[in-house]
Amino acid sequence: DAKTTQPTSMDCAEGRAANLPCNHSTISGNEYVYWYRQIHSQGPQYIIHGLKNNETNEMASLIITEDRKSSTLILPHATLRDTAVYYCIVRVVDNAGNMLTFGGGTRLMVKP
């Protein structure tokens, strides 16, 4: 899987939009961008994924740049419960199989 780079930590005020960036400059044409989050001591939770178009669901929006070398996860109205580690993952299926490789992630702290 292509390597991703994320800020180690970010703060966001409650009720404001949280914009989490991810750099994946070595991404290939068949690699998807996935976002997961992990709230303390729980299993990772799927948020959203995309290939090249912007995506939106009930949790978040994913904005992928036209050259696909970076993306931004947007939580439109952050709440205290959104405090978690957010992982940006670039995923491909190769001959060996199908896997998700986690990078360091961004620790998002939502503050009152």
Added chain:
Amino acid sequence: DTEVTQTPKHLVMGMTNKKSLKCEQHMGHRAMYWYKQKAKKPPELMFVYSYEKLSINESVPSRFSPECPNSSLLNLHLHALQPEDSALYLCASSQGQGANTEAFFGQGTRLTVV
């Protein structure tokens, strides 16, 4: 139902014990995974099963032995572990081989080796 169930939630075992971790999903997913997560670190892939066959082993020591008895179940057999194997063990599943399919994770088993 998008649930992956792991049992037990907590496990304490001695270095000479044999124990098993269990994972179950009823979403019809054909790919299942084991991850290991140390404190304040990201999850690390251990094994991938695809259609009940082991497809990826990330150079995991033989004291960890995975088993996939059927398409809904995944076990991780533990034997002669070391204290440094203490970690959160996560199971996940996804539908088939495609990269366009999200994986769902269980809540993990927190293992302590004494």
